[in-house]
Amino acid sequence: MAEKEVVETSEAQIAVHWQEEGYYYPSYEFVAQANMTDPGVYDRFSLDNFPNCFKEYADLLDWYEYWDTMLDTSDAPCWKWFVGGKINASYNCVDRHLAKNKNKAAIHFVPEPLEEKYEHITYQELYVKVNEFTALLRDFAGLKAGDRVTLHMPMLAELPITMLACARLGVIHSQVFGGFSGRACADRIVDSNSRVLITADAYYRSGTLLDHKQNADIACDLAEKDGQKVDKVLVWQRYPGKASSPTPMVEGRDYFVNDLLKDYYGARVDPVPMPAEAPLFLMYTSGTTGKPKGCQHSTGGYLAYVAGTSKYVQDIHPEDVYWCMADIGWITGHSYIVYGPLAICASTVVYEGVPTFPDAGRAWRIAQDLDVNIFHTAPTAIRALRKIGPDEPAKYNYHFKHMTTVGEPIEPEVWKWYHKEVGKGEATIVDTWWQTETGGFLASTLPGINPMKPGSAGPGMPGIHPIILDDEGEMLPQGAGKAGNICIRNPWPGGFQTIWGDRDRFVETYYARYCKDPNSKKWEDWPYLTGDAAVEAEDGYFRILGRIDDVINVSGHRLGTKEIESAALVCQEVAEAAVVPVNHEIKGKEPDLYIALKPGIEASDELAQKINDTICTEIGKIAKCRKVWIVPDMPKTRSGKIMRRVLGAISNEIDEGDVTTLANPEIVASIKTMVQS
Numbered sequence: 199m200a201e202k203e204v205v206e207t208s209e210a211q212i213a214v215h216w217q218e219e220g221y222y223y224p225s226y227e228f229v230a231q232a233n234m235t236d237p238g239v240y241d242r243f244s245l246d247n248f249p250n251c252f253k254e255y256a257d258l259l260d261w262y263e264y265w266d267t268m269l270d271t272s273d274a275p276c277w278k279w280f281v282g283g284k285i286n287a288s289y290n291c292v293d294r295h296l297a298k299n300k301n302k303a304a305i306h307f308v309p310e311p312l313e314e315k316y317e318h319i320t321y322q323e324l325y326v327k328v329n330e331f332t333a334l335l336r337d338f339a340g341l342k343a344g345d346r347v348t349l350h351m352p353m354l355a356e357l358p359i360t361m362l363a364c365a366r367l368g369v370i371h372s373q374v375f376g377g378f379s380g381r382a383c384a385d386r387i388v389d390s391n392s393r394v395l396i397t398a399d400a401y402y403r404s405g406t407l408l409d410h411k412q413n414a415d416i417a418c419d420l421a422e423k424d425g426q427k428v429d430k431v432l433v434w435q436r437y438p439g440k441a442s443s444p445t446p447m448v449e450g451r452d453y454f455v456n457d458l459l460k461d462y463y464g465a466r467v468d469p470v471p472m473p474a475e476a477p478l479f480l481m482y483t484s485g486t487t488g489k490p491k492g493c494q495h496s497t498g499g500y501l502a503y504v505a506g507t508s509k510y511v512q513d514i515h516p517e518d519v520y521w522c523m524a525d526i527g528w529i530t531g532h533s534y535i536v537y538g539p540l541a542i543c544a545s546t547v548v549y550e551g552v553p554t555f556p557d558a559g560r561a562w563r564i565a566q567d568l569d570v571n572i573f574h575t576a577p578t579a580i581r582a583l584r585k586i587g588p589d590e591p592a593k594y595n596y597h598f599k600h601m602t603t604v605g606e607p608i609e610p611e612v613w614k615w616y617h618k619e620v621g622k623g624e625a626t627i628v629d630t631w632w633q634t635e636t637g638g639f640l641a642s643t644l645p646g647i648n649p650m651k652p653g654s655a656g657p658g659m660p661g662i663h664p665i666i667l668d669d670e671g672e673m674l675p676q677g678a679g680k681a682g683n684i685c686i687r688n689p690w691p692g693g694f695q696t697i698w699g700d701r702d703r704f705v706e707t708y709y710a711r712y713c714k715d716p717n718s719k720k721w722e723d724w725p726y727l728t729g730d731a732a733v734e735a736e737d738g739y740f741r742i743l744g745r746i747d748d749v750i751n752v753s754g755h756r757l758g759t760k761e762i763e764s765a766a767l768v769c770q771e772v773a774e775a776a777v778v779p780v781n782h783e784i785k786g787k788e789p790d791l792y793i794a795l796k797p798g799i800e801a802s803d804e805l806a807q808k809i810n811d812t813i814c815t816e817i818g819k820i821a822k823c824r825k826v827w828i829v830p831d832m833p834k835t836r837s838g839k840i841m842r843r844v845l846g847a848i849s850n851e852i853d854e855g856d857v858t859t860l861a862n863p864e865i866v867a868s869i870k871t872m873v874q875s
């Protein structure tokens with residue numbers, strides 16, 4: 199008994215170790231201009247008013263025909279929104295803005311090379327480019343509504359143009375992140391049965407003009423072997439008319455877009471009125487196992503949801519300059535660089551390269567040059583910028599009224615740096631929690647209404663009703679401070695419709711666990727499993743602890759990897775921290791901690807000890823790490839996420855699998871030597 203007490207720490211105690219922080223309030227200036235300041239919005243979007251509350255978002259759009267059924271649940275859990283409605287996404291993002299705003303910049307394109315000029319594409323220019331390319335897609339590539347086309351494009355203005363041209367015809371686009379390999383692209387071509395691939399010949403990344411065309415060749419070859427022939431590859435040129443890639447064009451298959459466009463000069467194509475529930479695009483995302491899942495997003499519901507959240511959470515006004523520093527190849531870019539902002543007539547920035555090229559001040563110079571006042575990025579980028587240039591933001595004359603963090607839990611230490619240094623103490627921050635599957639935000643503060651709390655996403659969005667369930671399906675009471683599986687009780691318009699071609703996997707992955715009756719046609723019986731663990735505080739704010747599979751069970755206790763990492767970051771020397779579970783005979787799992795230090799700081803055994811001691815002080819002995827490995831750099835994906843899977847394999851001395859797609863594969867061997875020798 200006594201022995202048990204030594205290791206026993208309640209879940210609640212653990213959960214509060216990444217403590218609830220104090221509130222930060224938005225400035226009066228911010229609130230005075232905010233798009234949403236009426237707390238009554240939460241009543242309007244309460245479950246009593248569900249689903250009709252979402253009319254408020256749909257009314258931000260122009261419809262050819264209004265819907266007759268707000269929410270059709272007859273094919274549960276494949277929900278259909280705005281059934282009977284007819285709409286076109288391209289029309290809503292382009293044409294309808296011309297009358298009043300044709301001279302306004304729709305897209306500010308920032309090339310990575312310093313010597314190249316920014317490009318400012320007005321709504322009129324966007325209209326012309328989208329129309330001409332639409333004509334090409336229809337008349338040259340033979341594409342029509344319902345066809346799928348795979349895009350493998352880098353961050354060029356031609357990417358949104360391509361997406362909007364597809365949407366104009368009702369063609370379903372499937373954009374594959376530009377940094378992914380030809381193999382990854384091939385898998386997605388095959389899964390979506392695309393016979394057309396749209397790509398670019400080259401793009402800049404960290405000062406190098408990369409040959410991207412070669413990936414198209416690999417993708418087409420591999421796709422054909424797997425049974426999907428690509429008969430046309432449309433290649434946008436980084437420099438129109440000039441060869442930037444040494445990879446030759448394949449006769450009869452590959453075409454330069456700018457050669458073909460000459461035939462479509464002046465072409466205008468009427469947008470095709472699409473049923474609201476017609477798919478707009480596929481976005482592939484990885485599951486826990488197996489092949490990537492093609493999340494199928496709708497036209498009307500999705501567009502309504504991203505337009506509403508761009509207006510009320512991103513707080514975008516017509517006169518703002520909005521920069522979301524994500525890649526359009528991810529859902530963040532689709533929803534909050536392209537569709538959401540353009541639907542509400544914003545000026546959106548598209549930056550080709552890496553935020554730290556050629557130096558740590560680049561992002562802030564872009565902000566200064568364009569007078570960006572709304573900035574959106576991920577904790578991983580914030581940590582990187584903090585690591586290499588903690589004092590850089592102060593050197594530049596820009597002012598953000600609003601900033602977003604998205605994609606992973608943000609450690610309060612990092613949040614505070616973001617607020618103080620990047621936001622200069624003036625910006626209102628939203629921490630938006632959501633997923634590829636959900637189309638738009640699930641939880642966030644409304645910036646003109648709720649105070650901010652570092653490390654917490656905030657309450658459920660209006661119309662989104664999260665609950666935390668334990669493993670038995672019992673609801674954890676609000677404010678219990680207990681970790682559990684966060685689910686959403688109700689459908690919402692931005693949610694994905696299904697996994698492309700795999701309804702069974704869709705139901706199994708997201709609904710099977712807590713569904714009360716698989717034959718039920720009532721949405722109330724189908725809570726959506728997000729796959730995240732979370733804690734709900736007394737004030738109704740949700741603190742996301744990470745994926746359920748990121749939770750480390752030490753001696754039967756749940757430890758969020760993020761909590762340990764956050765504790766490590768309390769040490770001023772630490773720039774980045776990553777925790778992985780190591781198998782342990784008695785405890786089940788033990789955390790192993792990987793650390794990257796700030797520049798100029800020397801690794802030492804004393805420092806490793808100090809970090810481990812800090813974790814014990816911050817969380818308790820049960821979180822003590824087996825080892826603290828101070829490494830020269832973390833293994834990272836091309837999008838900057840730390841590859842915990844690789845670190846976990848090294849710690850557990852198992853095969854780390856394919857690491858060739860990492861941004862820095864060479865680091866793996868040196869970490870392995872350190873850990874396994």
Ligand code: WT7
Nearest residue numbers: 604605606607629630631632633634742744745
């Ligand atoms: C997972 C989804 C949403 C666009 C980018 C990621 C984690 C996302 C937050 C946040 C804590 C977050 C969750 C989620 N996540 N936002 N604000 N705080 N965690 O999309 O690749 O589909 O990843 O990212 O674990 O399940 P994704």
